[in-house]
Amino acid sequence: MMPVYVAFVMALFAAPVLAQTTAIVGGTVAIGDGSQPIPDGTVIFRNDRIVAAGAGIAVPPGATVIDAHGKWVAAGMVAGFSSLGLLDIDSVLESNDTSAPKSPFGAAIDVAPAINPDSAVVGMERAGGITRAIVAPSSSGSIFAGQGAVIDVGVDSPPITRARAFQYVELGEDGARAAGGSRPAAYAALHDAFSQAEDYGHSSKDFDGRASNSLIKRPDAAALLNVLDGKTRLLIHVERASDIRSALALKKEYPRLNLVLVGAAEGWMVASSIAAAQVPVIAAGLSDLPEAFERLAATESNVGRLDKAGVVVAISTINMTEPAQQRRLNQQAGNLVGIGRLPGMTGLDWGHAFATITSRPAQALGMDAQIGSLRPGRQADIVIWDGDPLEVTSAPVAIYIDGKPQPTASRQTELRDRYMNPMRGNLPKAYER
């Protein structure tokens, strides 16, 4: 048997560089923009872009037609907050580039050059239906974790969709710890850093920032200047209602900040304020336990209530104590549909639930015109599923990123195949592949 991956790579090299139109017909189409699934729909893409998706769309002459009857054709999942490409194994520090406790730098840190799309983990998550990911660094020595990226997880490099897409800052319990022990210290650090960035902006040649004891280094100041200008989004991790209010209040002092809240477990308590400030939220999908004092009011209804209040809300694996698999974001979204059917709970309808793992994370970063849905003009990131993509029992059968077919095999399927037949053969298992 020819390994699927090799067959795929050969197909790639054989593909002509001409305009190529593909039509996926007959499947249930899930666009990802909040709309409901469309039975017997069509998705058309040309090269790397979506041309059209929906019902009653004519297949252009000459298009390659893929039959998806009995299947679902859906926007690829966008991991809302991840470390994909930054690590192979979380606890193997040699393989883990998410944080740098001994670095003198904070805001200047930029994950983009470190992204490794060849990591087996990326392949396994892709095989589960992830096509893009928001990748964030973790904070350690500073409240500023650094600059995150948006990536595609396709087999072809380069992986970067947008480098330095945002700055990530901790202003809750983690921020307090990073700042030396308290929230007030975190805010002191934040205001001082912003003030130094302004100094740098006024006169970069007079700005030192190279002394070993300087709180903000030159590249940190430069990175934060972009945040103050609103060019770089500021993702603020806060959970507690009062912390959310304080984070939103930063816009009074720094009016050009382009804020996004991350976490926001108690967001439902201040949902109308978040909505009024037009600040998107990248929340935990299913955080319902008071695992921290900053999350005492955590409820599974948080996402549904934020959505109902008009907040653009995406979900992510933040706060998950179980090992975080981005490929299981669909399970979280499915649960949000499920709880919507329970008395006293607020969930999401199917379309909104699916949007939390596709277009909403893109929208949170202002990128929903490029990625995250099957609307015309978006990158053709498409997953064909063998069933409802929000059901845990479903799995991808075909994946396209930028219109290019991707392998559905992974290191895991190779391990499975090797041990499918447990019997000892004429040679050790090490010879089976």
Next chain:
Amino acid sequence: MSTLQHRIGAALALLFALAGCTAPTPLVKKDTPSGPAAITTLDDRHVFPSTYKPYPGVPTLVRNVTVFDGAGGRIEHGAVLFADGKVVDVGQDIIAPAGTTVIDGSGKWLTPGIIDVHSHVGVMVAPDVKASSDVNEMTSPVTAEVWAEHSVWPQDPSFGRSLVNGGVTTMQILPGSANLFGGRSVVLKNVYAPTVQGMKFPDAPYGLKMACGENPKRVYGEKGREPSTRMGNIAVDRETWAKAVEYKRKWDKYEKDGGEPPARDLAMDTLRGVLEGKILVHNHCYRADEMANVIDMSKEFGYHVTAFHHAIDAYKIADLLQANGICAAVFADQYGFKLEAYDGVSENMALLYKAGVCVMIHSDEHNGEQRLNQEVAKAVAAGRRAGIDIPDEVAWEFLSYNPAKALGIVERTGSLRPGKMADIVLWNGNPFSDYTRPEKVWIDGALLFDANNPKLRPMSDFELGQPGERVFK
């Protein structure tokens, strides 16, 4: 009598006195050859006796419901009758005796309550702060003397979530995996009580948590002591078992021949219980090679491993586990969070099932424990795609029957056989869908959760008066 023996003697006397005040547990074995009332061994299973009593229930018949009986059976348009805390009848056309509450289960599913064989609820709690960290006695690699029940915080909000969202009715609370010998487990009914005794599953056997691999060698290696390697892990294990065998020999001899009682050692009491088959070994272990080493070690010292937990690589040695009658408690699809979990595959559970291994799901933490039914759904779906067909009704064994077996309580719960505890969940749809949640949960026939009745929803003391108190979680 040495000072130490004197102290032990005094402690034993005190224990007798306390026990005498509370429960008439036979702590002294009489009529030994050396004469009457010689101190032999302490039957410590009853030192912290269960005070759990089932809450009142009403005779209930759920009918016109899809039943998974937990032992592989499925009944369409089925009916289950329970009364006085016990399952009375399971079938299709069951006549409700007078006074029975009848529930129409159209479009719903009825199953035995889920049993989580690997829970840390109560010991790894919400809120997770330093003051509440009671899961690992990380001061020695061998702490067989500690008992998880003495760490359990009965007010952990997670108990309620696992009941309401997860349909979990019984759980084994285990110490963590920092130590080679982590300590004793405790089996609980998922019913809030001010004391752990009020939650204890009556007369469930104790378990012993053991651990292989990265955790013990990392924790103690970082402290500059043994074990710092996997070979160190096995060496310390074997030295400890060798002591346990010697301890057992001394006590066996004393019980037979009388004389001066050997000095008591609480850790060794637990290990002696294992060697006698009274305490069940639950062994955290990821890699195939390490599980094989543990199996050989268990044969050397004459104990049996009841279940390997996590068992990421179990699919590679399914035949070995089957041949040795060892269960596997696994995740559905988690992988890669540490090097020894790098080879995780979604078909692990299905491959083990195919090989005839007693396999079950487990949570290891309080978020996953709320969705164990969905975890099995994933594992079964992965198996089917790989050509291993597991009927849904058979898959429910991974959630109730097999964990009950691994906990030594399968004669009393884990399936809907008449006479067993009425630990039952009514689901608002197919429980192998993530759109489905428990609608009602009964424990010993008492209705302890009803999605349609806000008063039948538990809330721990901790959450009272806190932000969001009035909100369903």
